[in-house]
Amino acid sequence: MKVMIIGCGRVGSVLANRLDEKGHQVVVLDRNQQAFRRLSEKFSGERIVGNGLVEEFVRPTLQEKTDILFAMTDKDNVNLMIAQRVKRHYDLGKVIAVVHDSILAGLYKELGVETVCPTDLVIKDLLKMIQES
Amino acid sequence: MGEVMYIVIVGAGKVGYHLGKLLITEGHEVMLIERDRTKVNLLSFEFHDAIMEGDGSTVEVLREAGTNRADVIVATTGNDEDNLVICQVAKLMFLRPRTIARVNNPRNEELFTGLGVDASVSATKIINAVIEEQVKAGDMLIPLLTLKEGNVEIVEVELSRSSHIVKKKIKDLILPTGSIFIAVIRGEEVIIPYGETEFQPEDKVIALVKRTSEQALREML
Numbered sequence: 174m175k176v177m178i179i180g181c182g183r184v185g186s187v188l189a190n191r192l193d194e195k196g197h198q199v200v201v202l203d204r205n206q207q208a209f210r211r212l213s214e215k216f217s218g219e220r221i222v223g224n225g226l227v228e229e230f231v232r233p234t235l236q237e238k239t240d241i242l243f244a245m246t247d248k249d250n251v252n253l254m255i256a257q258r259v260k261r262h263y264d265l266g267k268v269i270a271v272v273h274d275s276i277l278a279g280l281y282k283e284l285g286v287e288t289v290c291p292t293d294l295v296i297k298d299l300l301k302m303i304q305e306s
Numbered sequence: 307m308g309e310v311m312y313i314v315i316v317g318a319g320k321v322g323y324h325l326g327k328l329l330i331t332e333g334h335e336v337m338l339i340e341r342d343r344t345k346v347n348l349l350s351f352e353f354h355d356a357i358m359e360g361d362g363s364t365v366e367v368l369r370e371a372g373t374n375r376a377d378v379i380v381a382t383t384g385n386d387e388d389n390l391v392i393c394q395v396a397k398l399m400f401l402r403p404r405t406i407a408r409v410n411n412p413r414n415e416e417l418f419t420g421l422g423v424d425a426s427v428s429a430t431k432i433i434n435a436v437i438e439e440q441v442k443a444g445d446m447l448i449p450l451l452t453l454k455e456g457n458v459e460i461v462e463v464e465l466s467r468s469s470h471i472v473k474k475k476i477k478d479l480i481l482p483t484g485s486i487f488i489a490v491i492r493g494e495e496v497i498i499p500y501g502e503t504e505f506q507p508e509d510k511v512i513a514l515v516k517r518t519s520e521q522a523l524r525e526m527l
Contacts, residue, residue: 226386226387228413248387249363249391250363250385250387250388250390250391251387253387253390253391253394254386254387254390254391257390257417257421258417261417261420261421274364276364276365276366277363277364277365277391277395280365280395280398280399281394283398284394284398
C-alpha cells in the first residue's frame with residue numbers, strides 16, 4: 174500500500190516506521206526538518222519538509238494513486254482542514270484525521286470525515302483497567 | 307438601520323476588533339471571543355461584557371458565547387484552518403447562524419464555500435482588486451507639492467508603455483483645463499516641454515494641476 178502521513182510527531186513517526194518495516198510505500202510530511210529525527214535509521218520511505226495545508230507539498234504524492242492519508246499534526250483544526258480538502262481534490266481509498274477534542278471528533282464523523290480520537294482511546298483503556306481491577 | 311442582531315466574532319485581532327466596535331456603534335449586540343488572555347484583559351475596558359476568553363473552535367466555548375441565539379458568526383482569526391472549523395462547528399451544533407469566514411490564503415476561498423461556509427472575505431483579494439482598479443485608471447499621480455491649501459498640486463507621473471500620450475506631441479494633445487506640463491524628466495535630462503516635445507515610455511512628467519482637474523489628467527495619461 175502507498176500511505177501518506179502528515180505530521181511526524183510521536184505517533185506519526187512510529188506509524189511511519191511500522192508501515193515501512195512491513196514493506197509499505199510511506200511518504201512522511203512535516204513542516205519541521207528536525208521531526209524526521211524520530212524516524213528509525215532503517216526508514217526507507219520519502220521525507221517531505223512542508224506545510225500539509227499547501228497544495229504544492231501534497232500534490233506530487235497524491236496525484237499518483239495513494240491508498241491512505243493520515244492527517245496527524247498536533248493541531249486538530251489543521252488535520253480536519255487537510256482531510257476535508259484532500260477528500261475533495263483527490264480520489265483516495267481512505268482519509269483519516271487525528272482529532273484530540275472528543276466532541277469535534279464525533280461531530281466530524283457526522284460530516285463524513287473519518288476521525289480517530291486519542292483522548293477517547295486512552296479513556297476507553299483506562300475505564301477497562303478500572304473495571305478489571 | 308435594520309433590526310438588531312446578535313453577532314459572535316471569533317478572533318480579536320485588527321479585523322475582529324474593528325468589526326466588533328463598528329457593530330456595537332451601529333447598535334448590534336456583539337460577543338468577541340479571543341484565545342489570548344492578555345488581549346482579552348486589554349480589550350475588556352472597551353468591550354466590557356462583550357468579550358470573553360476561549361478557543362472559539364470548540365463547542366463548549368461557542369455555547370458559552372451564546373452562539374445558539376446568534377444571527378451571524380464571523381471567524382476572523384489569522385489561521386484558515388481555525389476559521390473553517392469555527393464555521394463548520396457553528397453550523398452543525400447550533401441553530402444555524404449565518405457563517406462568515408475571513409480567508410487568509412485566497413486559494414482557500416473555493417474550499418470554504420464548498421465546505422458549507424456561507425460567505426468568505428479575503429483581504430488579499432480585495433486589496434488586489436483595488437490595486438488593479440488603480441492601475442487600470444491610469445498611471446498613478448505622485449503628489450510632489452501642494453499649494454493653495456491643497457487646491458493646486460504639482461504631481462509626477464511615470465509613463466508606462468501603455469500610456470495614451472506616449473509617442474504623441476504636446477501640440478496634438480488636449481490638456482484638461484486647469485492643468486499644464488511643466489517638465490519632462492528623461493533619464494538624467496530635464497526637458498522644459500513645448501509643442502514639439504514627444505513623450506516616450508518611462509518619461510517622468512511633472513505637471514501643475516488643480517485638484518478639480520486631477521481625475522481628468524489621470525484619465526488622459
